[in-house]
Amino acid sequence: MLSQQTIDIIKSTVPVLEVHGTEITSRFYHLLFTNHPELKNVFNQTNQRKGRQPEALANAVYAAAVNIEKLESIIPVVIQIGHKHRSLGVKPEHYPIVGQFLLQAIKDVVNPPEEVIAAWAEAYGVIADAFISVEADMYNKAEEQEGGWKDTRKFKVIKKEKESSVITSFYLQPVDGGKIASYKAGQYISITASIPGEQYTHMRQYSLSDAPGNDYYRISVKKESGTDTTPGGMVSNYLHEQVSVGSELTISAPAGDFTLDESSTKPLVLLSGGVGITPLLSMLNTVINKGIKREVYFFHGALNSETHAFNGYIQDVVKEHSNVKSFIAYSNPTSSDLQSKNYDKEGFITLEDLQNVLSSNVADFYFCGPTPFMKSMYKALGEWKVDPSSIHYEIFGPAESLAE
Structure with a gap:
């Protein structure tokens, strides 16, 4: 339990974090990797270069400071990050290292009085204990379930x-050759x-892009080719170009809190952009496989039919199941698309599209895709006054705000 003095000091640093948060966390990562380069095995260096990871950590530290009097309010964030930490193999022994360099970064950037550093050291200890406790439970559950394991396990590619x-x-x-752990539709694995x-x-x-219940895991990976100014995806290119049937991969047990609520009877609205279709496809297949009786609306945005994955499969599902409907938007249709009109709209999915297809805003909305798509969907659902408890989304990569 934090003392009132510590709480007061932490709250007083909120304006400083608002101004210098990303500078502090950028300095933190520099110190961390300089002194412990082996941790580059854990952290995504592409996100470091793009500044996404420092920004995400700054937001998390800021949220902790703002909510220091009621840390229980950030438990959902702790759980979300905890899933990622467990899948990446973050352990209790990593937290003192992080604490040491986070405090040093605060000193280096803003040079506060010693009592401020002492207060943050105390607060960090409490927050770290919360993460360690949550993650210990996650490790245990991952290992103890049927077909489960604690850290990593070797898998081979049986089909590409x-x-x-x-x-x-x-x-x-x-x-x-053993059994595999089950998972919830929407979860992921780490490779x-x-x-x-x-x-x-x-x-x-x-x-994971298929429903649970099979004797395999399926992931569907977009090859990030990059441009003249941005590098391509190192791992996605490796998987596409160097991994083949028979190759072995090291993976973590399934994790993640972006999961389908199977108990709900409200219409299910799945909104995806590009490769963001993958967790939503798992949700669709779960509804179909389990015979869950609810309306399903699958909206998908892609460049065109050439980049649109699983379209044939989803259209077959629509034909076979009267409770499933789809809506396709192509932002850059090919000449063949223009001739065949194999999509519903040229452009991007908008609030007007949702309102034209759906009878009301009373539904469960799940969305995933590129950041601009995510922000657009988040804004549209807000404008439509959708109940916030019915809005669920997954951001590929470090957490970031969708509010504009």
Whole structure:
């Protein structure tokens, strides 16, 4: 329990964090990797270069400071981050290291009085204990469930299937021949990639793109080719170009809190952009496989039919199940698309589209995709006055605000 003096001091630092938060966390990561380069095996270095990870950590530290009197209010965030930490293999021994360099970064950037550093040291200890406790429970549950395991396990690729011009699916089974852990629709696994020529391993999280209940895991990965100014995705390119049937991959047990509420009877609205279709496809298949009686509306935005993965499959589902409907928007349709009119709209999915297809805003909304798509959907649902408890989304990568 924090003392009132500590709480008062932490609250007084909120304006400083608002101004210098990202500078502090950028300095923190520099110190961390300089002194512990082995942790580059855990942290996504692409997100470091893009500044996404420092910004996400700054937001988390700011949220902790703002809610220091009622830390229980950030438990949902602790759980969400805890899932990612467990899938990445973050352990209790990492927290003192993080604390040491976070405090040093605060000193280096704003040089506060010693009592401020002491207060943050005390607060960090309490917050770290919360993470450690939550993650210990997650590790135990991951290991104790049937077919489960605690850290990582070797899987082999039994099938590799091209789903579009940019997305390929990988079907994975354990090398040891044992059972696999079940999961909830919407969850992900982490892959630890040892890429030839790279000094450190690279860990990436990929949504499971099929319903649970099979003897395999399926991930569907977009190849991030990059541009003249931005590098391509190191792991996605490795998977597409160097991993084939028979290759072995090291993965974590399924994790994540972006999961389908199977008990709800409200209409289910799935909104996806690009490769964001993957966790939502798992949700769709779960509803179909379990015979859950509810209306399902699957909205998807893509460049065109060439990049649109799983379209044929979803259209077959729509034909076979009267409770499932789809809406497709292509922002850059091909000449063939323009001739065949195999989509519902040219452009992007908007609030008007949702209102034209759905009878009301009383539904469960799940959405995932590129950040601009996510922000657009979040804004549209807000404008439509959708109940916030009915809005669920997954951001690929470090957490960021969708509010504009």
